[in-house]
Amino acid sequence: MSAPLGTIRTVACPSLRAEPSPVNLRQCIPESAWNDLLSSGSRRSYSPGAPLMHQGRAPGFVVALIQGTVKVTEDTRDGQNVPLALRGPGELLGEVGVLLDQPRTASVWAVTRCVGHSIPSSTFLSLVERNRLTGALHRFSLNRSLEKEAHLQSLRRDSTEARMARFLAHLAREVGEIRGRSTTIHLGMDRAELGLMLRMSRATAIESLGHLKALELIKCGRKHIEVPDIDTLDLYTTRELRDVI
Incomplete structure (x- = not known):
């Protein structure tokens, strides 16, 4: 039987506390580099339900999100549209496809009204080199992999x-x-x-x-x-x- 709500605060177990929320790219790079990304892109607004990018399409741009919440989804072979994650301000969307020069592996949809800066792929790659962002992007990708692993552990346990x-x-x-x-x-x-x-x-x-x-x-x-x-x-x-x- 579950304990009454009033007892919850007395059973903390620090080693089992939920993992800290992962940082977004905005928190991984210098402010000057983030501002460089924004100034190099076109500011766009997205209404709730609008697509920011589609799975399977060529990776022609990335989006630096500055406002709102988006949903990342994947179309599976059996016809399901499976939600993978929610992302918020400070996120960079679509960078994996651009860096690997591969089609999008997922779609991204606006959940609330969103504002982002759309940056062409060639411009983004130049910014990565100019601002020496390769290491930060690697850590960003690794952080997301750890987040996925923590989620899978929770599903199993x-x-x-x-x-x-x-x-x-x-x-x-x-x-x-x-x-x-x-x-x-x-x-x-x-x-x-x-x-x-x-x-x-x-x-x-x-x-x-x-x-x-x-x-x-x-x-x-x-x-x-x-x-x-x-x-x-x-x-x-x-x-x-x-x-x-």
Whole structure:
């Protein structure tokens, strides 16, 4: 049986705390280099639902995102459109295809109103050389690989509720919009898509969200989640892990 919400703060286990939110590219490079990227691109606005780039297309540009939340998706061979991640301001989108000179491996869609600077591939490659960004881009890519591995570990190890709590805490730190003392996550996806990201059915995703809501760890909207306190959500995750271990 789950412990009452009031006891959650007493069971912290530092070695099992949810991983820190990964840094974005903006935090990995000098301010001058980021400003150079922005000044070399064309400022564009994207309405909710609009595509920023399409899977399979030639990598003709990258986008430096300065406002809003986007959803990264992949079209699978069996016809599913699977959400992979949400990204926020400070992200660079589409750089892998440009650096490897390969077609896009995923699509990117605006979840909220977004603003970004579109930078042609040739210009971006020149900026990378001029600002000596190769090392920073390598660390950025490695950081994303570690993030993916942490997510896969959670899928293998955690209970459904802990899996959902860990994922929402991660998103709150990564793309959450701070509103007073709480943080709002604009998901841009329904419960079935959320379930796909966490390898659970729509019904299980709804059940997990309902359990966290009943504990007052989250508040649910149609396509957004409000997290009153991210640290408390983290501590719920560690308590669930302790009970499993």
